[in-house]
Amino acid sequence: MSGEPVRLDSVHKRFGKLEVLRGIDVDVPSGATVAIIGPSGSGKSTLVRCVNHLEPIQGGAIHVGATKIDANGLWQDGRRLGAGDIARFRAHIGMVFQAFNLFPHLTVLGNLIEAPTGVLRMPRGEAVDRAIDLLAKVNLPEKVKAYPAQLSGGQQQRVAIVRALMMDPKIMLFDEPTSALDPELIGEVLKVIADLAIRGRTSIIVTHELAFAREIADRIVFMDGGKVIEEGKPADVLDRPQQERTRSFIGRIH
Amino acid sequence: MSPERLGRLFWEYSDIFVHGLWITVQLSFLAMFFAMALGMLGCFGSLSRSRILRSPAILFVEFCRNTPILVQLVWVHFAWPEIVGIKFSAYTSAVIALALQSSGYLAEEFRAGIESIDRGQVEASQSLGMTYLRLMARIVVPQAVIRMIPGILNQFVTCFKSTSIVSIIAVPDLMYQANLVASATFLPMPVYTFIALIYFAMVLSISAGVRQVTKLLPNFGYFQHRRTE
Numbered sequence: 419m420s421g422e423p424v425r426l427d428s429v430h431k432r433f434g435k436l437e438v439l440r441g442i443d444v445d446v447p448s449g450a451t452v453a454i455i456g457p458s459g460s461g462k463s464t465l466v467r468c469v470n471h472l473e474p475i476q477g478g479a480i481h482v483g484a485t486k487i488d489a490n491g492l493w494q495d496g497r498r499l500g501a502g503d504i505a506r507f508r509a510h511i512g513m514v515f516q517a518f519n520l521f522p523h524l525t526v527l528g529n530l531i532e533a534p535t536g537v538l539r540m541p542r543g544e545a546v547d548r549a550i551d552l553l554a555k556v557n558l559p560e561k562v563k564a565y566p567a568q569l570s571g572g573q574q575q576r577v578a579i580v581r582a583l584m585m586d587p588k589i590m591l592f593d594e595p596t597s598a599l600d601p602e603l604i605g606e607v608l609k610v611i612a613d614l615a616i617r618g619r620t621s622i623i624v625t626h627e628l629a630f631a632r633e634i635a636d637r638i639v640f641m642d643g644g645k646v647i648e649e650g651k652p653a654d655v656l657d658r659p660q661q662e663r664t665r666s667f668i669g670r671i672h
Numbered sequence: 673m674s675p676e677r678l679g680r681l682f683w684e685y686s687d688i689f690v691h692g693l694w695i696t697v698q699l700s701f702l703a704m705f706f707a708m709a710l711g712m713l714g715c716f717g718s719l720s721r722s723r724i725l726r727s728p729a730i731l732f733v734e735f736c737r738n739t740p741i742l743v744q745l746v747w748v749h750f751a752w753p754e755i756v757g758i759k760f761s762a763y764t765s766a767v768i769a770l771a772l773q774s775s776g777y778l779a780e781e782f783r784a785g786i787e788s789i790d791r792g793q794v795e796a797s798q799s800l801g802m803t804y805l806r807l808m809a810r811i812v813v814p815q816a817v818i819r820m821i822p823g824i825l826n827q828f829v830t831c832f833k834s835t836s837i838v839s840i841i842a843v844p845d846l847m848y849q850a851n852l853v854a855s856a857t858f859l860p861m862p863v864y865t866f867i868a869l870i871y872f873a874m875v876l877s878i879s880a881g882v883r884q885v886t887k888l889l890p891n892f893g894y895f896q897h898r899r900t901e
Contacts, residue, residue: 472795502803509801519796522892523815532810533800565893578796585800 421620422483422588423448424469430477431464431644438464440644441478446637451621453631453652456641457667462624463516465641466591469622470511471504482511482589509537512582514615516594518574520566526553526577527562534584545584552580556610572603579607579615590615592623628671632656640664678862685853692849693870699763699845700832703770707831708824710771711778718783729779736776741834745769749841766838766845774831781823785816818889825882829875836871846870 424446431439438461446452454462467473469480471487480487485494485507492499492507499507521529530549534540540548553559556576566574575595582590595611596604608627612634615621625631631638632652639649640659648655648664659665682689714736717729736744749765752758760768789812797807839848846867854863 470799472798505798505801505803507801508799511799513796513799515792515796517790517792519790519792521793521796521811521815523818523890533797533802536806536810537801567893581800591799 421449421618423481424589424620424622425481426465426469426478427481428478429465429468429475429480431461431468431473431475438644439468439475442641442644442646444639444646444649446620446622449618449620450636451616451623451634452637452639453635454622454624454639454641455626455628455631455667456647460641461644462641463593466513466593466622466624469589469591470508470513472513482507505537509533509585510588512585512587512590512615512619514575514579514582514590514592514595514611516597518566518571518578518598520574520578520581522566525563525565526558526569529566529577529581530584533581538585548584549580552583552614553577555614556580557606570603571599572606575599575607576610579610583615588619590619590621592621592625594624594626596625596627626671628656628668640667642667681857681859681862682866685849688849688853689846689867689870692844692846693874695763695843696832696835696845696847699766699770699835699838699843700828702767703774703831703835704828706767706771707774707778707827710775711782714775714779715782715786718779719786733776733779736772737780738776741769741773742837742840744772745837745841748772762838762841762843765841766835766843770831770834770838773834774827777827777830778824781820781827782816785820785823786812788819789815821889822882822886825878825885829878829882832878833871833875 424444426442426444429439429442430437442461442465444452444454444465454465456462464473468475468487469482471492474489475487476489478488485492485499487493490498492504494503521532524532527546527549530552531542531545534545534548535542550559550562553562556579558573558576561569561573561577566577569577579595592611592615596607599607604627608630611623612630616623616634623631623635635652637649638652638655640647640655640661640663642663648659648661655664656668659668714729714733717725718733720726720729739747745766748769749760749762752760752765793811793815794807797811802810835845836847838845839851842848850863850867854860857863
C-alpha cells in the first residue's frame, strides 16, 4: 500500500466573486507527503477541501488516482459520478479537521465503527477489533466508551485521526490539525500523524508547524493570495526561500 | 352557594366533565401525532434543494403558523366541504385544524434543530463516505432530535390549551361540556372557575413532566456535574 497520487492542474475556486484559488498546480506523487504553509486566507484550507470535493472547483482539474474532478463534477473512465459514487470516492480519502468534528452523540467506539460498518459494510466484530487496535496505537486504549466531550482536545484529535484511518484510506488530508489545540497538546497529535497516519499513504497537510513540516514532508508548498508562491524540498523552502513573500512569512512565524 | 351544594353539583355532572376531559386529551394527542408527521414533511420540504419541493413546503408552514387557530378551525369545518367536497365531522375537523396549526410550529422547530447542528458534522460524515441520507439518519437527525424534544413538548402544551376552541363547532370537549353545564345550572361562575382550574392543573402537570423529561435526556458526557449530584 503506497497511496494514490494527487495532481492539481491550474485549479480555480471562487466563493461568489472572491477568487480563493487562482490557478494552483501541485503534484503529490503516490505515497508522498506534501505540507502546505502560508498566511491565513491564502486558500490552503480550501485547497485540501477541494481534493475530496467538499468544495467544488470552477476551473482546472484535480486528479485523484483514477478519478478526475473538474468544474463539471467528478469523472471516472469518462463517466460522470453520481452522489453515491462521490460518497464512495470520499470513503478512501481520510480527512482530519481543525475542529476535530467528532460525533458528540456517539462514544469513541461508535465514532470509529460508524463509517466502516455503515459505509464499507465491514462486520461489526472486525471493526471493533480494528478500532481497539488503533486506539492502543494512539495511546487511548481506555477511552473506548468515553464520549468526545469527556476528552481533551489532543485526545479528540487523535480519535479523529483514528476515525479516518479506520477506513484504510489511500490518501490523508489534514486541515490545520493542531491549530485548535493548546500548545502542550500539539506534540501528541503531531506524533500520531508522523508515526501512524501518513505511513504508506499519500498525504497533504496544511499546517503552521514549520518544524513539523520540515521533519515529515517530502515537499513544502508555500501559498499566498490563492497562488503557489514557492515549492520545493523542506530545506530549500524553509532555509533558502527564493521569494520575498516566503522569506517574510517564515521570518514572521519563527 | 354552600360548598356542599357545589360539591353535589360537580358530582352530579362529573361524568360529563370526565368525558369532556377525555375528548380534550384525545384531540391533543391525535392532533400532535398528525402534526409531527406533517411537520416532518414541512421541515424536509423547506430544507430541500429542489424548488418544486421547497416552495410549497414553505408556503404550507407559513400559512399554518400565520393564521389564527379559530380561523383555521372554521375554515376546515365550513369551507373545506365546498373546496374539497368532503364534509368532516366536527371531531375530524377539530383534529385537522389543530394538527395544521401545530405542524407549522413543529416544522420550524424541526428545521431549527437540524440547522443548529454544526456544519462540521456534515463535512466529517461526507469525508467518511456517507451519503446524504445516511449522514442525516445517523449523524444529524439523532443529534437534532434531542435538541427538539423540549420544543415538541412545549408545542404539545400549546396544542392542549388550543383544544378549548373546538367547542365552537360543537366538539364535546371539556370546554363544551362546561358551557352545557353552565347554561343548564345557571351557575357560570363556579363551573367556569372549576374547568379553568382543571386546565390549569393539567397544563401545570404536563409542564412539570416536560421539565423532568428534559432533564432525563442523554447529555453525552456534557454537564457531568449534574450526574454526580
